[in-house]
Amino acid sequence: MTVMENLLTIVRYDPKCRPEDRYPREIISPPNPSSCCTGRMERIGRMQTGEAGWPFFYKRCQICGYTLREFLGYEELAEFFLNRIRSRRKGLNGLAWRSWLKEVLAQW
Numbered sequence: 001m002t003v004m005e006n007l008l009t010i011v012r013y014d015p016k017c018r019p020e021d022r023y024p025r026e027i028i029s030p031p032n033p034s035s036c037c038t039g040r041m042e043r044i045g046r047m048q049t050g051e052a053g054w055p056f057f058y059k060r061c062q063i064c065g066y067t068l069r070e071f072l073g074y075e076e077l078a079e080f081f082l083n084r085i086r087s088r089r090k091g092l093n094g095l096a097w098r099s100w101l102k103e104v105l106a107q108w
Ligand SMILES: [Zn+2]
Pocket: 033, 034, 035, 036, 037, 038, 040, 061, 062, 063, 064, 065, 066
């Protein structure tokens, strides 16, 4: 593992330590997934940014604590932002909505 990769993940794969969720500081994970992991992986925390700015979520098995990074595909990413925009839209009147949208678009 390179230094760069170390900086971009908070997951520590350590067979000697008890698995622990210390998000957002550190997540201690078993080095390998087990049979329990299928279907029991849950996203934790906020969306993160990984290599080349690509977004991901930490995903952790509720049984054994195995954790990995789940990088989002284009479609899932679009869906994620659409959901955020939709829920934001609900809470704002027309004027506030337009100024929020303007602010968001200026960042792109
Ligand atoms: Zn598991």
